[in-house]
Amino acid sequence: MARxxxxxxxxxxxxxxxxxxxxVSYALRGKHVSKETEQRVRQAAADLGYEADPIARALASGRxxxxxxxxxxxxxxxxxxxxxxxxxELLAGDRYALILDAGGDPDRxxxxxxxxxxxxxxxxxxxxxxxxxxxxxAIAEALPVVAVGDSLSRARTAGQVIFDNxxxxxxxxxxxxxxxxxxxxxxTPTRPSTPDRPADVYVRExxxxxxxxxxxxxxxxxxxxxTAVARRVLDSEPRPTAVFCFSDSLxxxxxxxxxxxxxxxxxxxxxxxxxxxxxxxxxxxxxxxxDWGLAAIAAEAARLTVAAIEGKRVRKKRVxxxxxxxERGSAVGV
Amino acid sequence: MARxxxxxxxxxxxxxxxxxxxxVSYALRGKHVSKETEQRVRQAAADLGYEADPIARALASGRxxxxxxxxxxxxxxxxxxxxxxxxxELLAGDRYALILDAGGDPDRxxxxxxxxxxxxxxxxxxxxxxxxxxxxxAIAEALPVVAVGDSLSRARTAGQVIFDNxxxxxxxxxxxxxxxxxxxxxxTPTRPSTPDRPADVYVRExxxxxxxxxxxxxxxxxxxxxTAVARRVLDSEPRPTAVFCFSDSLxxxxxxxxxxxxxxxxxxxxxxxxxxxxxxxxxxxxxxxxDWGLAAIAAEAARLTVAAIEGKRVRKKRVxxxxxxxERGSAVGV
DNA sequence: AACGGCTGGTTAAGCGGTTCACTGATGCGG
DNA sequence: CCGCATCAGTGAACCGCTTAACCAGCCGTT
Numbered sequence: 001m002a003r004x005x006x007x008x009x010x011x012x013x014x015x016x017x018x019x020x021x022x023x024v025s026y027a028l029r030g031k032h033v034s035k036e037t038e039q040r041v042r043q044a045a046a047d048l049g050y051e052a053d054p055i056a057r058a059l060a061s062g063r064x065x066x067x068x069x070x071x072x073x074x075x076x077x078x079x080x081x082x083x084x085x086x087x088x089e090l091l092a093g094d095r096y097a098l099i100l101d102a103g104g105d106p107d108r109x110x111x112x113x114x115x116x117x118x119x120x121x122x123x124x125x126x127x128x129x130x131x132x133x134x135x136x137x138a139i140a141e142a143l144p145v146v147a148v149g150d151s152l153s154r155a156r157t158a159g160q161v162i163f164d165n166x167x168x169x170x171x172x173x174x175x176x177x178x179x180x181x182x183x184x185x186x187x188t189p190t191r192p193s194t195p196d197r198p199a200d201v202y203v204r205e206x207x208x209x210x211x212x213x214x215x216x217x218x219x220x221x222x223x224x225x226x227t228a229v230a231r232r233v234l235d236s237e238p239r240p241t242a243v244f245c246f247s248d249s250l251x252x253x254x255x256x257x258x259x260x261x262x263x264x265x266x267x268x269x270x271x272x273x274x275x276x277x278x279x280x281x282x283x284x285x286x287x288x289x290x291d292w293g294l295a296a297i298a299a300e301a302a303r304l305t306v307a308a309i310e311g312k313r314v315r316k317k318r319v320x321x322x323x324x325x326x327e328r329g330s331a332v333g334v
Numbered sequence: 335m336a337r338x339x340x341x342x343x344x345x346x347x348x349x350x351x352x353x354x355x356x357x358v359s360y361a362l363r364g365k366h367v368s369k370e371t372e373q374r375v376r377q378a379a380a381d382l383g384y385e386a387d388p389i390a391r392a393l394a395s396g397r398x399x400x401x402x403x404x405x406x407x408x409x410x411x412x413x414x415x416x417x418x419x420x421x422x423e424l425l426a427g428d429r430y431a432l433i434l435d436a437g438g439d440p441d442r443x444x445x446x447x448x449x450x451x452x453x454x455x456x457x458x459x460x461x462x463x464x465x466x467x468x469x470x471x472a473i474a475e476a477l478p479v480v481a482v483g484d485s486l487s488r489a490r491t492a493g494q495v496i497f498d499n500x501x502x503x504x505x506x507x508x509x510x511x512x513x514x515x516x517x518x519x520x521x522t523p524t525r526p527s528t529p530d531r532p533a534d535v536y537v538r539e540x541x542x543x544x545x546x547x548x549x550x551x552x553x554x555x556x557x558x559x560x561t562a563v564a565r566r567v568l569d570s571e572p573r574p575t576a577v578f579c580f581s582d583s584l585x586x587x588x589x590x591x592x593x594x595x596x597x598x599x600x601x602x603x604x605x606x607x608x609x610x611x612x613x614x615x616x617x618x619x620x621x622x623x624x625d626w627g628l629a630a631i632a633a634e635a636a637r638l639t640v641a642a643i644e645g646k647r648v649r650k651k652r653v654x655x656x657x658x659x660x661e662r663g664s665a666v667g668v
Numbered sequence: 669a670a671c672g673g674c675t676g677g678t679t680a681a682g683c684g685g686t687t688c689a690c691t692g693a694t695g696c697g698g
Numbered sequence: 699c700c701g702c703a704t705c706a707g708t709g710a711a712c713c714g715c716t717t718a719a720c721c722a723g724c725c726g727t728t
Contacts, residue, residue, distance in 0.1 A: 010685060020708050025686060034706060055398070055454050056684035058389045059713050066432075074421070077613070080414040087408070087435055096453065098400075098432055101421055119430065120389050223612040255616045278557040279411070282589045284618035343714060354678050359716060368676060390714035393683050 008050040016044045028052070058120060066096045067305055068116030072128040073104035073189065075221035076249045078275040078294070082127060082148075085298035093306055095122070102129065104190055104221060110135045117142050122309045123158070125301055130197070144308035148301050150199055159304030161297055161319045166202045168290045168323035172272050173206040173214070175325060176242050180334040181270060182212045185233050185240040187226075187250045190218040199246065215240070219250050226253025227260075234261050234269065241334050242270035248277040251287055251330075270331035285329030292321045342384040350378045362386070392454060400430045401639055402450030406462040407438035407523065409555035410583045412609040412628070416461060416482075419632035427640055429456070436463065438524055438555060444469045451476055456643045457492070459635055464531070478642035482635050484533055493638030495631055495653045500536045502624045502657035506606050507540040507548070509659060510576050514668040515604060516546045519567050519574040521560075521584045524552040533580065549574070553584050560587025561594075568595055568603065575668050576604035582611040585621055585664075604665035619663030626655050 014021045017040055026032045027041035044050075058064040067090055071079050087097040098121055102108045109129050113136070116124055123144045136155050139145060144158035150165040176184055186203050200216055207214035219229040230253045233243060245251040251273035258265050265271050266285040273280055273289035280287035300319045307314045348355045351374055360366045361375035378384075392398040401424055405413050421431040432455055436442040443463050450458055451473055458473065461482045470489050473479060478492035484499040510518055520537050534550055541548035553563040564587040567577060579585040585607035592599050599605050600619040607614055607623035614621035634653045641648045 007684090009683095021685080022687075022709075023707055026707085029686095032706075037706080051452055053454070053684055054452060055389060055392045056713095057686075059393050059715090060684075060686040062686095062713080064389070074418040077411070077414075080411075080418055084408040084414060084435060087433060088437065091434065096432060096434070096449075098430060099421065100425065100430070101418060103422065115430075118385055118388055120387070223616075252613050252616045259616075259618075279586050279613050282557075282586045282593075282617065284593075341714090344716095345714075355715075356679075356717075357677060360677090363716095366676075371676080387714055390683095391716075393685090394714075394716040396683080396716095 007053065008048045010050070010052070013041065013045050013048055013050050016048060017041055062120070063309075064120050064122055065094065066098050066119070066121045067309075068113075068119065068121035068124045069097045069099045070109060070112055070116065070124065070126045070129055071099060071101045072109070072130075073221050074101040075104065076128075076189070076247050077252075077279075078248055078277045079128060081277060081294055082298060085294060086125065086127075086301055089298050089302035090305070093302065095306070097125075106130055110139075113139050123305045125305050127301075144305070146301060146305045146308060148297065150197070157317075158308035159301075159314065159317045159319075161300045161304065161321065163292050163297075163321045164323060165199050168274065168292075169199065169202045170206050171323055171325055172244055172274070172290060173203070173210060173212070175327075176244065176270065176272065176331065177210045177212055179242075179270065179331060181242040183238065183240045184212055184214045184242045184244055186214050186216050187219040187229070187233070187243060187245040187254070188216055189246055189250070190220050214244075219245075219253070221247060221249045223249070223253055223256065226250050227256040228253075230254040230257035231260065234258060234263060239269065242272065242331065244272045244274075246274050248273040248275040248280050248287060248289055251280070251289070252283075255283060255287075266330045266332050270334075272331050276326050281326075281328065283330070288328045288331040289326050291324045291326045293324070297321055341387065342382045344384070344386070347375065347379050347382055347384050350382060351375055396454070397643075398454050398456055399428065400432050400453070400455045401643075402447075402453065402455035402458045403431045403433045404443060404446055404450065404458065404460045404463055405433060405435045406443070406464075407555050408435040409438065410462075410523070410581050411586075411613075412582055412611045413462060415611060415628055416632060419628060420459065420461070420635060423632050423636035424639070427636065429640065431459075440464055444473075447473050457639045459639050461635075478639070480635060480639045480642060482631060484531070491651075492642035493635075493648065493651045493653075495634050495638065495655065497626050497631075497655050498657060499533050502608065502626075503533065503536045504540050505657055505659055506578055506608070506624060507537070507544060507546070509661075510578065510604065510606065510665065511544045511546055513576075513604070513665060515576040517572065517574045518546055518548045518576045518578055520548050520550050521553040521563070521567070521577060521579040521588070522550055523580055523584070524554050548578075553579075553587070555581060555583045557583070557587055557590065560584050561590040562587075564588040564591035565594065568592060568597060573603065576606065576665065578606045578608075580608050582607040582609040582614050582621060582623055585614070585623070586617075589617060589621075600664045600666050604668075606665050610660050615660075615662065617664075622662045622665040623660050625658045625660045627658070631655055 010021050010024055014024045024041050027038045069086055071083055074080055083099050090097045100112045102112055117139055125146045127148045140156045146159040147157050148161045150163055203214050219226050234257050243254050251271050254271050255265055263269055273287045276289045276291035280289050344355050344358055348358045358375050361372045403420055405417055408414055417433050424431045434446045436446055457478045459480045474490045480493040481491050482495045484497055537548050551567060553560050568591050577588050585605050588605050589599055597603055607621045610623045610625035614623050
C-alpha cells in the first residue's frame with residue numbers, strides 16, 4: 001500500500017485483451033500460446049505501458065534476476081575495478097549485481113552471504129573471499145555459488161575462476177631472485193582468521209626452494225594504513241631489498257612510504273605488485289606487477305554465473321587465469 | 335516453485351505459538367501486541383530460525399530496503415571510491431545498494447533509473463549524473479531521488495549533495511592564473527548530449543574574468559583513451575602550459591602521455607586534478623587536486639536518502655561541499 | 669446500567685505475478 | 699467414424715507477508 005503509484009498490472013492487460021491473466025503471463029514470456037495472441041498481447045502491453053513487477057514475479061517464481069556479488073575488500077582498488085566490470089557484464093545480460101563489501105573482514109563474509117541469500121538473489125558470485133569456513137555449504141545448497149579467487153576451493157561451487165596464484169607467486173619470486181634479491185618482504189592483505197592461506201604457503205615454499213628470506217607482513221588495503229605498515233617495513237633493519245605486494249593497492253602504500261623516507265623505488269628498494277591496476281603504469285617508476293586479465297575474469301565469472309542460473313551445463317566449470325608479468329621499472333637488480 | 339528450499343515461514347511460527355499470522359507479523363515488528371506475546375513470538379521465531387522473506391515483504395509492503403544507486407561513470411576511479419563508500423554507509427543502516435553504472439552515457443542514465451524504479455528500490459541515489467533530461471520528473475514522482483553532483487538541480491529531489499563546482503573551478507583557475515599560466519586546457523568528461531553543462535560555463539566565465547585562454551576538451555575516463563586524448567593535447571602547438579582535469583582519472587592520462595613524450599609534469603607542463611583520489615598523492619610529482627571530502631559526501635548522501643525513505647523531514651535538504659585545494663607538486667609557475 | 673475507549677488479538681483481503689491441472693477444439697492415423 | 703494426442707487457453711491455488719477492519723473483553727465514567 002506504501003506506494004499508490006498506479007503501475008499497469010497484468011490483470012489490466014488481460015482485461016484489455018479479453019484473455020485470462022494466465023494467458024497474458026504466458027504470452028509475454030513467449031510460451032504456450034499462438035503466435036497471433038502473443039502479438040495481440042504484446043501490442044496491448046506496449047500500449048498500456050505494462051512492465052512486469054519484478055518483485056511480484058520474484059515471489060511467484062523464486063527468481064529475481066539479481067546476482068549477489070560479495071567483494072572481499074573494496075578498499076582494494078583492483079577489486080573496485082573488478083566489481084565495476086562484473087556489474088557491467090551482468091547488466092549486459094539483463095541482470096543486476098547486488099554488490100556487498102566485506103571490508104576485508106572474513107567473519108563478515110558469511111553474514112553478508114546469508115543476507116544476499118535471503119534477498120533471494122539467483123546466484124552468488126564471491127570474489128576474492130575465503131569460502132573455507134563452515135556455513136558456505138549451507139549457502140551453496142540454497143543457490144549456485146561461483147567463486148573468483150586465489151585458490152581452488154574444495155567447497156561445492158557452480159563454477160570457479162581461479163588465479164593461478166602459485167604460478168604468479170613463483171614468477172614474481174623467481175624474478176626477484178634472478179635479480180639478486182635475497183631479503184624480500186611480502187605484504188599480504190589482512191585476514192586475521194585465516195592464518196594458513198594457500199598464498200602464504202606458496203610464498204614459503206618458493207622462498208625455501210630459492211633460498212631467499214621472505215617475511216610475510218599483513219597489511220590493510222586502505223592507502224593510509226598501508227603506508228603506515230610500509231613505513232615500518234622500510235625502517236626495519238636490515239631493510240629488505242625488495243617488497244612484494246599482494247595487491248597493487250598495497251604497493252601504492254610502499255611508494256608513499258618510500259617517498260617520505262626519500263628512498264627511490266627501483267633504486268633503493270624494489271617493489272612488485274600483483275594485479276596490474278591501470279594507474280600502476282602511471283607511477284614513477286611504473287610498477288612491475290602481475291596481470292591477470294581483469295576483463296576476461298569478469299566476463300568468465302559472469303558467464304559461469306549466468307550459466308549456473310539457467311541450469312545450463314558448462315564446458316569448463318573451472319577457469320584458470322594465467323599470470324603475465326608486466327615488467328616495468330619498479331624492480332631492478334641489487 | 336523454483337527453489338524448493340524450506341525456509342521457515344510466518345505461518346509456521348504462527349502455528350507454533352498458536353497465534354494468527356497477523357499477530358506474529360505485528361509482534362516481530364514490535365507493534366500492537368503485548369510485551370508478553372512479543373517475547374513468546376520472538377523466542378519461537380529464533381527457535382525455528384525464522385527470518386522474514388524480503389521479497390514477500392516487499393510485495394506486501396511496497397518497501398524493499400534497497401536503494402538504487404546510479405553512477406555516472408564507473409570508469410572514473412573516484413566514482414568507484416564513492417560507490418564503495420556509499421555501499422558501506424547504506425549497509426551500516428541495514429540497506430542495500432543496488433549500483434548501476436551508466437558508463438558515461440547520458441542517454442543510458444534514464445533507462446537505468448527506470449530499471450531501478452521497477453526493481454522497487456525504496457529510493458534512488460544518483461551520483462555524478464545529469465538529471466536535466468525530461469523523464470526524471472516521472473521518476474521523482476514515483477520515489478525519492480537524492481542527487482549527488484556538480485550543480486544544483488532544479489528537478490524535484492528529496493535531497494542534494496552538491497559540490498560547489500564554481501568555487502572549485504574558480505579556485506583552480508585562480509591558482510593557475512596566479513602561477514602565471516595563461517594557456518590552459520581543460521579536460522572534461524565526455525557527455526555528448528549535454529553540451530552546456532554548468533561546469534563548462536563556469537570555466538568560460540572564470541577564464542574570461544582572469545583573461546586566460548581555456549580550451550575545453552572532452553575526454554573519456556578510461557585510462558587508455560584518456561592517455562590518447564592527452565597525447566593530442568600535449569602535442570598541440572602551442573602546447574598549453576597547464577592542463578586542468580575534471581577528474582583525477584583524467585589527470586592520470588596526462589601523466590601517462592607526458593611520460594611518453596618525455597615531458598616532466600610540474601616542469602614542462604602543470605597538471606591539476608579534481609577529486610583527490612588516494613593514489614594521487616603517490617604519483618610523481620604528487621597531483622595537485624581539489625578535495626571534496628569523499629567520506630562526508632557518502633555519509634551525507636546516505637543520510638539524506640534514508641531520511642527521505644523514512645519520511646523524516648530533514649533540516650538541510652541541500653548540503654554544499656566546499657572544495658579544498660590539495661596543493662602538491664604537479665602545478666608550478668611558468 | 670449503559671456507554672465509550674483502550675488493549676490485544678483475529679479475519680480476510682490483498683500485493684502482482686506464476687504455474688498446475690484441466691477443458692474444448694482441432695487434427696490425424698487407422 | 700472413432701479414439702487419442704496436441705494445442706490454446708482458462709481457473710484457481712499459491713508465493714509469504716502486510717494491513718485495514720473488525721471484535722471481544724475489560725475498566726473507568728457519568
